[in-house]
Amino acid sequence: MTVELAVLVYVTLVLFAVIAIGATVRVLEVGIVAAAGARDQLPDPGRFCARADRNVRNHIEGLALFAPLILAVVLSGAANDVTALAAQIYLGARIAHAALYLLGVPWLRTIAWLVGAVALIMIVFVLLV
Numbered sequence: 478m479t480v481e482l483a484v485l486v487y488v489t490l491v492l493f494a495v496i497a498i499g500a501t502v503r504v505l506e507v508g509i510v511a512a513a514g515a516r517d518q519l520p521d522p523g524r525f526c527a528r529a530d531r532n533v534r535n536h537i538e539g540l541a542l543f544a545p546l547i548l549a550v551v552l553s554g555a556a557n558d559v560t561a562l563a564a565q566i567y568l569g570a571r572i573a574h575a576a577l578y579l580l581g582v583p584w585l586r587t588i589a590w591l592v593g594a595v596a597l598i599m600i601v602f603v604l605l606v
Contacts, residue, residue, distance in 0.1 A: 484565060499529035499532065502529045506526050543567060
């Protein structure tokens with residue numbers, strides 16, 4: 478398995494962890510009975526729970542950008558040291574972003590997101606040049 482594909486697996490595991498944290502927070506907030514039901518009339522999420530939900534959505538969006546780029550790199554044979562490094566940078570940035578998002582740290586969270594975006598641009602550059 479290439480480094481890029483391995484990182485794709487790790488990024489997916491980060492998403493799984495973010496989803497699990499969000500779900501756990503929601504269960505703690507509304508109770509297991511309400512969370513296990515149809516959830517049609519749940520109260521609005523509390524502050525931390527809403528932040529965890531936004532974190533999940535952000536990671537899904539990030540994975541929607543990262544996964545096709547990694548697959549394109551690997552399937553086209555364009556994988557190289559730059560794409561491997563970019564994938565690893567992206568993973569680190571997403572882990573930092575997830576933690577900072579949950580902790581409510583605004584500026585550092587934005588910087589972590591930007592680092593991830595630069596890593597994506599590095600991969601695009603390899604694919605298009």
